[in-house]
Amino acid sequence: MTLTHDTLGGLYTAIVTPLAADGAVDIKGLQALVRFQLAAGAAGIVPIGGTGEYPAFSRDERRAIVAACVEAADGKPVIPGVLSTGFEDALEAGRDFAAAGAAAVMTVTPYYAPGTQDGMRAYFRRYRDALDLPVMLYQIPRRTTVSAFADTVQAMAEDGSIIGMKYSSYDMPDFIRTVKYAGDKIAILSGEEPLFATHVALGARGGVLASATIYPKIWLEIFALARQGKLKEALKLQDKIDPVVDAIYVETNPGPLKEYMALAGMPVGGVRLPLLGPSDQTLAGLKVAAAQAKAISLA
Numbered sequence: 001m002t003l004t005h006d007t008l009g010g011l012y013t014a015i016v017t018p019l020a021a022d023g024a025v026d027i028k029g030l031q032a033l034v035r036f037q038l039a040a041g042a043a044g045i046v047p048i049g050g051t052g053e054y055p056a057f058s059r060d061e062r063r064a065i066v067a068a069c070v071e072a073a074d075g076k077p078v079i080p081g082v083l084s085t086g087f088e089d090a091l092e093a094g095r096d097f098a099a100a101g102a103a104a105v106m107t108v109t110p111y112y113a114p115g116t117q118d119g120m121r122a123y124f125r126r127y128r129d130a131l132d133l134p135v136m137l138y139q140i141p142r143r144t145t146v147s148a149f150a151d152t153v154q155a156m157a158e159d160g161s162i163i164g165m166k167y168s169s170y171d172m173p174d175f176i177r178t179v180k181y182a183g184d185k186i187a188i189l190s191g192e193e194p195l196f197a198t199h200v201a202l203g204a205r206g207g208v209l210a211s212a213t214i215y216p217k218i219w220l221e222i223f224a225l226a227r228q229g230k231l232k233e234a235l236k237l238q239d240k241i242d243p244v245v246d247a248i249y250v251e252t253n254p255g256p257l258k259e260y261m262a263l264a265g266m267p268v269g270g271v272r273l274p275l276l277g278p279s280d281q282t283l284a285g286l287k288v289a290a291a292q293a294k295a296i297s298l299a
């Protein structure tokens with residue numbers, strides 16, 4: 001399926017990368033997770049984003065991860081993260097993932113030398129021209145300190161540089177402006193669990209969510225309600241998963257999430273440096289959230 005701004009939408013799972021005890025990538029575990037997501041109804045998979053620990057892997061490991069996801073996805077779209085901050089590295093990764101069968105890439109705003117808004121617009125236009133694959137802009141200022149303003153996103157859409165955007169920020173006025181300027185030209189996907197239902201009710205066409213790695217079904221139900229404009233009902237349902245969301249984001253994602261998955265019976269191993277396992281205090285919070293989720297059979 002060729003992804004366009006019309007066909008990009010729904011719930012994409014920002015999937016963790018399972019690791020074996022020796023820290024190697026657990027390809028079998030990864031493929032089992034992909035199949036679990038798609039069987040639950042996810043529209044597609046986003047491997048090696050922040051949740052998938054892109055920075056922690058070598059070029060060969062990233063290629064193997066994407067190829068394994070594409071194989072397990074059996075035709076459903078796989079959109080790998082490209083979190084390299086420089087043009088040539090980002091292009092090399094994009095071409096690697098295109099060769100591995102990715103349907104598009106989720107490329108982060110350049111952040112070490114971000115440049116101006118015009119510079120970022122030109123960066124993505126040159127990137128798309130050089131990479132024969134659809135591109136989704138990844139905006140996450142809490143990790144990069146960089147934002148493409150709404151009118152820049154509009155210009156990127158009109159240039160044909162991007163088919164969509166993963167919007168990871170709590171800046172609601174900017175979100176509303178971005179939907180107003182570009183929401184009819186690209187698919188804006190929410191990357192913020194706490195605001196997911198609200199973003200969808202205000203025009204987002206789906207989401208890219210880390211906690212869907214363990215609980216895809218409830219996010220699909222929340223998405224369906226929000227898209228019908230039933231925001232109150234969607235937020236009521238979201239109350240059930242909020243304790244999990246609060247517990248897994250107290251330290252850098254995906255550290256707590258991976259620990260939580262083990263507590264919830266879906267072990268995926270640890271994280272790679274510089275991330276470490278969660279602190280005792282975080283672990284205590286994860287245990288409480290896992291017990292609550294079990295008590296209400298969260299899925």
Ligand SMILES: O=C(O)C1=N[C@H](C(=O)O)C[C@H](O)C1
Nearest residue numbers: 014049050051191209210253
């Ligand atoms: O990997 C991703 O894509 C996501 N990254 C965000 C983060 O790591 O902060 C969280 C989001 O849910 C998905």
